[in-house]
Amino acid sequence: MVLWYLGCATFWLLLGTTVGEYLGIKFVAPDADSVAWLSFGRLRPVHTNAVFWGWCSLAMLGLANYVVPRVGNTKLASYKMGWWALILINLTVVAGSLCLMAGINNAGGEYREYIWPVMLPFAIALVLSLINFLNTVARRKTTEIYIANWYIIAAIIFTIVIALVAYLPWWQNGLGETIAQGYYMHQGVGMWFMLFTLGVVYYFLPQQLNKPIYSYSLGILAFWTQILFYTLIGSHHFVFSPIPWWLQTVAIVGSMGMAIPVIAGTTNFLMTFKGGWHKVSGSYTLPFFIVGIIFYFTGSMQGTAEAFRTTNLYWHFTDFTVAHSHLTMYGIICFFMWAGIYALVPRLTGKEPPQILVGAHFWLALIGLMFYTVPLMYGSTLKGMLWMQGKPFIDGVVLMAPYWVWRAVGGSLMWLSHLFFAYNFYRMVVKRKEVSVAATAIKKLNPSLNQSL
Numbered sequence: 001m002v003l004w005y006l007g008c009a010t011f012w013l014l015l016g017t018t019v020g021e022y023l024g025i026k027f028v029a030p031d032a033d034s035v036a037w038l039s040f041g042r043l044r045p046v047h048t049n050a051v052f053w054g055w056c057s058l059a060m061l062g063l064a065n066y067v068v069p070r071v072g073n074t075k076l077a078s079y080k081m082g083w084w085a086l087i088l089i090n091l092t093v094v095a096g097s098l099c100l101m102a103g104i105n106n107a108g109g110e111y112r113e114y115i116w117p118v119m120l121p122f123a124i125a126l127v128l129s130l131i132n133f134l135n136t137v138a139r140r141k142t143t144e145i146y147i148a149n150w151y152i153i154a155a156i157i158f159t160i161v162i163a164l165v166a167y168l169p170w171w172q173n174g175l176g177e178t179i180a181q182g183y184y185m186h187q188g189v190g191m192w193f194m195l196f197t198l199g200v201v202y203y204f205l206p207q208q209l210n211k212p213i214y215s216y217s218l219g220i221l222a223f224w225t226q227i228l229f230y231t232l233i234g235s236h237h238f239v240f241s242p243i244p245w246w247l248q249t250v251a252i253v254g255s256m257g258m259a260i261p262v263i264a265g266t267t268n269f270l271m272t273f274k275g276g277w278h279k280v281s282g283s284y285t286l287p288f289f290i291v292g293i294i295f296y297f298t299g300s301m302q303g304t305a306e307a308f309r310t311t312n313l314y315w316h317f318t319d320f321t322v323a324h325s326h327l328t329m330y331g332i333i334c335f336f337m338w339a340g341i342y343a344l345v346p347r348l349t350g351k352e353p354p355q356i357l358v359g360a361h362f363w364l365a366l367i368g369l370m371f372y373t374v375p376l377m378y379g380s381t382l383k384g385m386l387w388m389q390g391k392p393f394i395d396g397v398v399l400m401a402p403y404w405v406w407r408a409v410g411g412s413l414m415w416l417s418h419l420f421f422a423y424n425f426y427r428m429v430v431k432r433k434e435v436s437v438a439a440t441a442i443k444k445l446n447p448s449l450n451q452s453l
C-alpha cells in the first residue's frame, strides 16, 4: 500500500511539473497556444493543486503509513482505510484538474480553486487517515508516543480545521474572505506540508544516521512554538490591504517569532549529524536531507524577511514570492520527500536504485532550483525598485524578460530530474527475474544435473 501511495505521488509529480514547465515556457512565449483549456489562468492552479495534493500530500501520507505504526512497534490499524484514503485523494486530483481546465473553479482563493464537491473526497481521506493513525497510536507497544507521530497527527488535525475554514460558506465575503484566505494559505503550507514533513524527518533522519535524534526537548519546543506562531501569521500575505492594521502587525510579529521553531529544528537536525558527517559521502539519502535542512532554515528566514512592511512594499506582487514558494515547497518539502522515499523503498522491496542516476536526480533538481529562484529574486528586487520610482508597469515586464528565461531553463532541469526520479522509483519497485548464478553455472558444467537442480 505504501508503494502505491508513493507511485501515485510520483505520477502526480510528473504531471504537475510538466504543467509547471509549460507555464514557465509561457512567460517566454506567451502566444505558445490559444486553446482555452491550456490558458495560463486555468493551468496555473492545475499545477499548484496537483503538486500540493497529488504529489506532496500522497508522498507524505504514504511515508506516514509506514512511520506511524513503526515508531509504535505495532501494525497499521486498518489497511482498508489506508486504501480508501489513497483512492479518494486520487479522485480529488483527477476531478479537480479536469474541472479547472474546463474553467470550473472556486473563483478566487489560491490553493482552494477546486470546487467543494471535488475537495470533499480529500477531506474524507484526511478524516480516515486521522482515525487510522489515532487507532494505530492507541495500539502502540511503546510507552511514549515518538515525536514523529506528534507532528504527523497534529498536521492532520490542523488541516481538517483549515479545510473547514476554507470551505464553510459563512465568512466567505468581503474582508472576512481575505482573512480566511490568508489563514488557509499559510496554514496550508505551514501546518500541513511543513509540520507533517518535519514528523517524517524525525523518523528517517536518525534512522539513516543510525543514531538517536540530538534533542527530544528541542523537538518539542519547535513543535509548540510552531503551533503558537504559525497559526497567527496568515495575514502577512495581505500587508497594506484594508484588513485591520493590528492584525497585519500580529502577523508580522508572528513571522518574526517563527525564527524560534526554525532555529530549534535546524539545530536539532544538524546536531544529529554530529559524528556522522563521514556517512554523507557513502549515502544517497543524506545529501537530500542536508539540502532540505539548508532550505528549511534559509527559505523560512527569507519568509520572515518578506513579512516586514518595508520589504513587502518592494517584493509583494513581484516574482519574489514565486521564488520563495519554490525555495520552500521544492527545496524543503520535495527534497525531504525524496530523502524519505530513497530511504524507505529499498527496505520494502530489497532493490536499490542505480547510484549514478540518484546523483543525476539530485544535482539536476538542485542546480535547476537555483537557476529557477536566484534570477527571479534578483530580477524582482530590481522590478520592485522600478515600481517604487513610479515607472510604467510595462517597464517591469521588459526588465523581467531575461530572468523568466532563466526560470524556464531552471524549470527544465528540475523537470528532467523528475524523470530520473521516476525511473529510479521504477527500478526500486519493479520485479526483476531472479537469476541464480550458481545454478546456471552448475547446469552448464554438468547438464546431467539438470534434473536434480
Ligand code: HEM
Pocket (backbone or CB within 6 Å): 110, 185, 189, 190, 193, 194, 233, 236, 237, 255, 256, 258, 259, 262, 299, 300, 301, 302, 303, 304, 305, 306, 307, 312, 315, 316, 317, 321, 324, 325, 328, 329, 332, 333
Ligand atoms: C518562518 C517561516 C515563514 C515565513 C515567516 C513566511 C513568510 C511568507 C510571506 C510573508 C509570504 C507572502 C509574501 C507576499 O505575498 O508578499 C509567503 C508566501 C509563501 N510562502 Fe512562506 N514563509 C515561511 C515559511 C514557508 C514554508 C516553510 C513554506 C512551504 C513549505 C512556505 C510557502 C510559501 C508559499 C507557497 C507562499 C506563496 C503564497 C502565495 O501564493 O501567495 N513558506 N511566506
Ligand code: HEM
Pocket (backbone or CB within 6 Å): 017, 018, 020, 021, 022, 023, 024, 025, 044, 047, 048, 051, 052, 056, 319, 321, 322, 323, 325, 326, 329, 330, 333, 334, 410, 411, 412, 414, 415
Ligand atoms: C519543473 C518544476 C516546476 C516548474 C517549472 C514550476 C513552474 C511554476 C510556474 C511557472 C508557476 C507560476 C508562477 C507565476 O504565477 O508567476 C508556478 C507556481 C507555483 N508552483 Fe511551481 N513549478 C515546478 C515545480 C513545483 C513543485 C514541485 C511545487 C510544490 C511542491 C511547486 C509549487 C508551486 C507553487 C506553490 C506556486 C504558486 C507560487 C506563488 O503564488 O507564489 N512548483 N510554478
